[in-house]
Amino acid sequence: MNTPGVDGLDEVVRVLRQWQHDGAPMQLHPGDLGWYWRFGAETTAGALRTWGRDGEILALGLLDGPGLLRLAIAPDAGHDEELARRMVADVTQPERGVLPQGSVCIEARYDGVFRDLLLVDGWKLDEPWTPLRRDLAEPVEDCGVRIEAIGPEQAHVRADVQRAAFDGSTFTDERWHAMATGSPYAEARCLVAYDGHGVAVAGTTVWSAGPGRPGLLEPMGVHREHRGHGYGTAITVAAAAALGDMGSSSAIVCAESANAGAVATYRSAGFEQLPDVRDLRRRSG
Numbered sequence: 001m002n003t004p005g006v007d008g009l010d011e012v013v014r015v016l017r018q019w020q021h022d023g024a025p026m027q028l029h030p031g032d033l034g035w036y037w038r039f040g041a042e043t044t045a046g047a048l049r050t051w052g053r054d055g056e057i058l059a060l061g062l063l064d065g066p067g068l069l070r071l072a073i074a075p076d077a078g079h080d081e082e083l084a085r086r087m088v089a090d091v092t093q094p095e096r097g098v099l100p101q102g103s104v105c106i107e108a109r110y111d112g113v114f115r116d117l118l119l120v121d122g123w124k125l126d127e128p129w130t131p132l133r134r135d136l137a138e139p140v141e142d143c144g145v146r147i148e149a150i151g152p153e154q155a156h157v158r159a160d161v162q163r164a165a166f167d168g169s170t171f172t173d174e175r176w177h178a179m180a181t182g183s184p185y186a187e188a189r190c191l192v193a194y195d196g197h198g199v200a201v202a203g204t205t206v207w208s209a210g211p212g213r214p215g216l217l218e219p220m221g222v223h224r225e226h227r228g229h230g231y232g233t234a235i236t237v238a239a240a241a242a243l244g245d246m247g248s249s250s251a252i253v254c255a256e257s258a259n260a261g262a263v264a265t266y267r268s269a270g271f272e273q274l275p276d277v278r279d280l281r282r283r284s285g
Contacts, residue, residue: 001090001098002050006041009033010183012048015057019074020209022249025110026131026277028062028072029252031207031216034184036062038175041182049098051087058083061091067104071114078112088117092282102284109277118280126281128257132271133214135250140241140270143193143234149242150190150203152177158190161203165221189242193235201226202235208246215248232262236269 004012016030037044049069051059058080059073069091077083090096091106099106105126108115150158155176162171179185187208195201204220217239222232240251255262257276267273 001086001096002052003097004045004048004050006045009041009045009048012050012057012060013183016060016072017209017213019072020213021075022214024075026252026254026274027109028060028070028107029207029214029216029218030184030209031188031205031218032062032064032070034179034182034188034207035205035218036064037182037184038171038179040178044182049090051083051090053083059087061098063098067100067102068107069099069104070107071110073108073110073112073114078110078114081113084113084117087114088121092118092121103282105279105281107279109279115280123280123282125278128276128278129254130257130263130276131252131254131274132263132266133250133252133274134240134269134271136240136244136248140237140244143237143241145231145234145238146194147235147238148192148194150192152180154192155180157192157200158203158205161192161200161223162219162221164223164225165203166219187246189246191235191238191242193231193238195226195229195231199226201229202231204235204239206239206242206246206251208243208248211247212249214250214252215243215246217251217253220253232265233268236266236271240269240271 013030047063049061050057058077061069061071064070091098094101155173159171159173159176163169190205192200193202202222204217208215243251
């Protein structure tokens with residue numbers, strides 16, 4: 001296990017891009033790292049853990065808040081028992097510097113030895129999440145509202161919409177600029193939807209993993225004062241169109257299954273609902 005420095009971040013992003021392909025379980029995406037980059041490069045590097053052998057990265061995790069580890073693994077490494085056992089030892093022993101004691105959660109949405117070992121060790125299935133996917137082989141229809149791609153001069157617009165869409169959001173202009181310095185943002189776009197009066201009503205960021213690979217929506221939100229008018233569906237359609245323009249093979253997103261409104265919004269934007277997935281949780285005590 002290793003914690004990369006700032007100078008190792010671009011290599012981590014490069015490797016993670018290579019792991020993305022259609023038909024794979026929805027796991028950590030370069031866009032997840034790109035969105036986390038709003039806290040700065042040093043914080044992002046400090047939140048990463050990689051596992052490798054002979055100089056090759058085989059798995060990586062993002063400590064996305066207290067007690068949550070989000071994982072991705074190389075396509076051919078899911079049944080590598082030596083790797084899985086080492087990862088289990090690292091994530092279950094607090095002195096290894098990954099997860100603390102008490103109740104913690106691991107997002108490991110791929111089948112394989114690692115999940116099996118944690119379940120045998122007493123970890124339980126957590127609340128379900130719903131992956132959704134839209135194929136981008138065909139052109140995406142017009143979304144029906146005005147959409148603008150946000151550059152540095154409009155960062156405050158994107159930040160304002162984000163805070164108005166998510167209670168407790170701490171997104172600011174400064175964090176937008178920090179996010180935009182990260183290598184994942186070289187293949188990303190921030191979009192804002194406007195109503196007929198020119199008011200910003202919804203926002204999202206889309207992240208490409210490169211041509212021919214799935215692109216991610218993370219996050220998408222509608223201003224709390226403008227909900228119920230179809231703006232969530234509209235900007236989601238626009239997000240899919242933007243990813244198609246960047247060469248993505250599909251657009252993907254994962255919503256809490258309990259958030260029926262979010263799932264319905266993505267479905268109305270032409271996304272296919274895939275079978276629910278569950279993270280793993282270790283309860284305190």
